[in-house]
Amino acid sequence: MYKNCWIIFAILLSSVQHSEIRANLEVTDEVLERVAGTDINNVFQLTVEVFDYLDTELRLAETVIRQLNTSIAISTLTSGQCRLSPLIQVIQDCSHLYHFTVKLLFKLHACLPADTLQGHRDRFHDQFHR
Numbered sequence: 001m002y003k004n005c006w007i008i009f010a011i012l013l014s015s016v017q018h019s020e021i022r023a024n025l026e027v028t029d030e031v032l033e034r035v036a037g038t039d040i041n042n043v044f045q046l047t048v049e050v051f052d053y054l055d056t057e058l059r060l061a062e063t064v065i066r067q068l069n070t071s072i073a074i075s076t077l078t079s080g081q082c083r084l085s086p087l088i089q090v091i092q093d094c095s096h097l098y099h100f101t102v103k104l105l106f107k108l109h110a111c112l113p114a115d116t117l118q119g120h121r122d123r124f125h126d127q128f129h130r
Contacts, residue, residue: 018046025096032103040111047104051123054097058130061090098128 018035021027027035036043068083101124108117 025093025100027096029103032100036104036107040108043104043107043111047101047108047120050097050100050104051120051127054094054101054127057090057093057097058127061087061094062130064090101127 020031020035036046064083064086068080105117105120105124108120
């Protein structure tokens, strides 16, 4: 339950900070470019925020899967399907967040030296392999 509340908080916080990005995260690349802006510091900060949001989503997915594994719930039973239902939104959100991350990392790499972005690349790698 706590993780669901944290996701809702992250969505609300994100929509306040970046009102052009809707809660369902469906935005065009042009809107993402406009939100990121031209100041590389803003792009860097937005990338960190997307990473944080993605971490929250991935932790929720891990929690759902762990609870399913530790219980007798089977995905074909109603109780198992109920436990799996949050994953639908997580998958959709993560798809958009990965897309945002790739776009923002390309933008950062065009302006900053590679060694400056090593932490971002490591974080992306860790998230991608979770």
